[in-house]
Amino acid sequence: MNALKRNNVRVIGDGKRAMVLAHGFGCDQNMWRFVAPEFENEFQVVLFDHVGAGGSDLSAYDKTKYSTLHGYADDLVEIGAALGLKDAVFVGHSVSAMIGVLASIKAPDLFGRLVLVGPSARYIDDGDYKGGFSEKQIAELLEFLEDNHMGWSAAMAPSIMGNPDRPELGEELTNSFCRTDPEIAKAFARVTFTSDNRSDLSKVTVPTLILQCSQDIIASEEVGKFVRDRIPGSEIVFLEATGHCPNLSAPTEVVTAIRAYV
Amino acid sequence: MSEPGSDEYRELFEHAPCGYLTIGPDGRITKVNATLAKWTGFAPDQFIGQRLHQFLNMAGRIYYETHIAPLLWMQGSFNEFALDFETAAGERLPTIANAAERRDTDGGVQFTALVFIKAADRRLYERQLVDSRSELRVSLANERQTAELREQFIAVLGHDLRNPLAAISAGARILQRSGNLQNEKELRVLDMINSTVTRMSDLIDNILDFARGRLGGGITLHRAIRPLEPVLEQVVDELRTASPQRVIQTRFEIADPVNCDHTRIGQLASNLIGNALTHGARDMPVRVGAKTNGNEFEFWVANAGEPIPDSAMEKLFEPFFRGDVRASRQGLGLGLHIASQIAQAHGGRIDVTSSPEETRFAFSMPLAQADERIGKP
Amino acid sequence: MSSMKPVILIVEDEFLLRMDSVEILEDAEFEVISAANADEAIAILSARSDVHLVFTDIQMPGSMDGLKLASFVRDRWPPIKIVATSGHVRAAAKDLPEGSVFLPKPYRGVELIATLRDMTGIA
Numbered sequence: 001m002n003a004l005k006r007n008n009v010r011v012i013g014d015g016k017r018a019m020v021l022a023h024g025f026g027c028d029q030n031m032w033r034f035v036a037p038e039f040e041n042e043f044q045v046v047l048f049d050h051v052g053a054g055g056s057d058l059s060a061y062d063k064t065k066y067s068t069l070h071g072y073a074d075d076l077v078e079i080g081a082a083l084g085l086k087d088a089v090f091v092g093h094s095v096s097a098m099i100g101v102l103a104s105i106k107a108p109d110l111f112g113r114l115v116l117v118g119p120s121a122r123y124i125d126d127g128d129y130k131g132g133f134s135e136k137q138i139a140e141l142l143e144f145l146e147d148n149h150m151g152w153s154a155a156m157a158p159s160i161m162g163n164p165d166r167p168e169l170g171e172e173l174t175n176s177f178c179r180t181d182p183e184i185a186k187a188f189a190r191v192t193f194t195s196d197n198r199s200d201l202s203k204v205t206v207p208t209l210i211l212q213c214s215q216d217i218i219a220s221e222e223v224g225k226f227v228r229d230r231i232p233g234s235e236i237v238f239l240e241a242t243g244h245c246p247n248l249s250a251p252t253e254v255v256t257a258i259r260a261y262v
Numbered sequence: 263m264s265e266p267g268s269d270e271y272r273e274l275f276e277h278a279p280c281g282y283l284t285i286g287p288d289g290r291i292t293k294v295n296a297t298l299a300k301w302t303g304f305a306p307d308q309f310i311g312q313r314l315h316q317f318l319n320m321a322g323r324i325y326y327e328t329h330i331a332p333l334l335w336m337q338g339s340f341n342e343f344a345l346d347f348e349t350a351a352g353e354r355l356p357t358i359a360n361a362a363e364r365r366d367t368d369g370g371v372q373f374t375a376l377v378f379i380k381a382a383d384r385r386l387y388e389r390q391l392v393d394s395r396s397e398l399r400v401s402l403a404n405e406r407q408t409a410e411l412r413e414q415f416i417a418v419l420g421h422d423l424r425n426p427l428a429a430i431s432a433g434a435r436i437l438q439r440s441g442n443l444q445n446e447k448e449l450r451v452l453d454m455i456n457s458t459v460t461r462m463s464d465l466i467d468n469i470l471d472f473a474r475g476r477l478g479g480g481i482t483l484h485r486a487i488r489p490l491e492p493v494l495e496q497v498v499d500e501l502r503t504a505s506p507q508r509v510i511q512t513r514f515e516i517a518d519p520v521n522c523d524h525t526r527i528g529q530l531a532s533n534l535i536g537n538a539l540t541h542g543a544r545d546m547p548v549r550v551g552a553k554t555n556g557n558e559f560e561f562w563v564a565n566a567g568e569p570i571p572d573s574a575m576e577k578l579f580e581p582f583f584r585g586d587v588r589a590s591r592q593g594l595g596l597g598l599h600i601a602s603q604i605a606q607a608h609g610g611r612i613d614v615t616s617s618p619e620e621t622r623f624a625f626s627m628p629l630a631q632a633d634e635r636i637g638k639p
Numbered sequence: 640m641s642s643m644k645p646v647i648l649i650v651e652d653e654f655l656l657r658m659d660s661v662e663i664l665e666d667a668e669f670e671v672i673s674a675a676n677a678d679e680a681i682a683i684l685s686a687r688s689d690v691h692l693v694f695t696d697i698q699m700p701g702s703m704d705g706l707k708l709a710s711f712v713r714d715r716w717p718p719i720k721i722v723a724t725s726g727h728v729r730a731a732a733k734d735l736p737e738g739s740v741f742l743p744k745p746y747r748g749v750e751l752i753a754t755l756r757d758m759t760g761i762a
Contacts, residue, residue, distance in 0.1 A: 033336065137320040141325070147356075215313075216327075218324060218327050244328065245327070249335060428744070431659075436659055484743065495749075524750075
């Protein structure tokens with residue numbers, strides 16, 4: 001299975017160095033739409049969808065493989081290999097921050113710099129560690145996701161992948177950026193929110209920047225600082241942007257912060 | 263009617279049959295209507311200046327940050343999503359919501375408007391649908407697995423039951439052939455062994471076919487073009503042997519090749535002739551004919567005797583229907599049912615006519631057919 | 640050809656069925672030898688060279704079933720024709736050597752005779 005096709009990889013711009021933008025839980029590569037164009041001139045910007053999101057090949061979804069973040073990290077390494085990437089910049093949002101960390105540990109030459117936007121090494125509280133959520137709350141989330149199928153229907157799926165037989169559906173379907181197979185969405189949520197990568201942080205060998213939002217209920221400041229403390233030589237920048245998706249709510253601030261680091 | 267004044271609009275807003283809330287560009291609530299305040303048990307001024315996620319349960323908060331907010335930024339609106347409030351009393355208020363952004367001329371967000379409809383029943387209904395669909399999927403997977411096992415079991419059972427029977431038949435044939443047995447009685451015994459084996463074999467065939475059909479398998483056909491007359495002749499011979507005092511007259515004129523499953527057609531013939539022997543007048547011949555006429559293959563069996571009562575005509579081909587049967591003649595009442603299934607599988611039919619002069623079962627099937635597996639309708 | 644009658648080797652493990660088939664085919668002017676399993680069949684085929692056709696059941700005890708025997712026979716003695724039968728398994732064309740015939744059980748004696756006459760070239 002061709003990794004570029006499987007993950008709906010798009011490359012824009014023609015800089016010498018590559019910058020890989022990885023979307024987080026909930027949506028797809030479209031969430032970089034305000035950030036990606038800003039780097040087109042200096043970088044080869046690589047956008048992709050995790051398997052199960054956006055325009056990725058849903059038939060490649062394998063329950064076992066994607067039951068841990070390592071499955072997603074393997075895909076990322078494959079994409080890097082397919083494009084011949086070396087020493088690239090990685091910008092990972094939300095759960096993709098940890099996916100990028102894992103990929104970097106697996107393939108140390110792949111990325112030269114890591115930028116982690118709203119990262120969290122573990123979401124569920126554990127003793128003194130305050131991830132921000134209880135197990136019960138995560139269970140409620142998984143239940144709740146089932147109530148939000150967002151009009152997903154298997155019949156429409158091919159059109160999201162660009163089925164030439166149904167041109168009337170147009171290119172951008174309503175909700176398509178965040179809509180996917182509810183089964184897969186639920187599984188991805190489970191993998192994300194039950195993940196624990198605290199022990200992986202110290203193995204990172206690449207310069208890392210953490211972008212931390214204020215009042216982010218998904219990845220609090222405390223959680224961001226924890227990541228900074230454990231990744232050797234990493235830095236943290238506190239954004240004024242609030243909420244969990246600064247790449248959408250405050251793209252300029254994000255672009256500035258990234259540019260300053262790379 | 264005059265234009266509504268701002269007071270009327272205000273009334274419409276405050277007491278709309280839905281909850282209404284607006285959020286400013288900084289993410290803080292700027293307006294809330296009385297309906298939503300009442301539903302949630304918070305005073306309106308408890309909303310103003312706060313963030314929406316403070317009124318949602320945790321799942322809702324996560325969903326808001328990961329799906330709703332991004333979609334609003336990317337798409338400007340989001341409709342028909344579910345959201346749960348946490349009321350002042352700590353209870354869950356399920357709603358369905360629409361959200362839309364209002365932007366100014368250079369694209370900046372002026373405010374976001376959200377509308378909420380109470381949806382406890384609808385959400386519950388949807389949830390039940392989703393749950394039962396999951397259950398069905400699991401059931402289906404189990405069913406399929408069980409069906410496979412059943413198929414295998416039927417196949418093995420059939421084979422294991424038929425093999426020893428075939429051996430018994432073979433043994434009887436050997437003895438008959440040997441010529442050592444001159445004694446009338448002994449020869450008669452061998453005849454009876456054969457006919458009993460035939461009866462048992464038909465019974466097994468019928469039971470297994472029935473089981474397979476009922477269990478969803480349908481009758482599988484293996485079509486070929488081979489001479490059909492020998493098959494029919496042998497069926498008649500077996501039945502003559504089993505009922506030596508009965509007369510079976512045959513007239514076979516099969517001019518064209520018939521693409522059919524010979525074993526099954528033999529089974530159909532056996533069932534129809536057997537039926538005629540059971541129910542027809544014992545002192546009159548049973549007449550059997552077969553012919554092709556260009557488009558069709560026809561096979562018919564006719565007997566004299568009491569006509570089939572009207573009440574029975576409708577149920578003839580139903581499983582286990584035995585009509586008025588003399589106690590000595592056993593049978594499960596499956597023969598005609600199976601025959602009709604075989605007819606259908608070949609794309610054909612069985613027609614019945616019955617009068618005091620004659621009762622006739624006529625099977626006809628088209629000659630032109632592709633090889634296919636036809637399941638039970 | 641050393642014999643006027645075609646020589647048929649029947650391979651069938653069920654005693655009565657084997658005996659019955661031998662008699663049916665002898666009555667139909669074939670010369671018939673029989674074996675109860677694949678090993679016996681191979682011993683017979685190794686000892687004489689005039690067998691025209693092997694008629695074998697598929698389900699048999701022993702080292703080889705009918706399908707494996709068929710393939711062995713085709714491999715070692717390519718001119719020998721093969722007819723296979725079974726009440727349980729339905730063999731497809733690809734399971735048997737090229738040019739072989741599968742006769743499903745139950746078959747009528749006349750069908751067997753017709754098939755064998757067909758394959759050994761007797762009208």
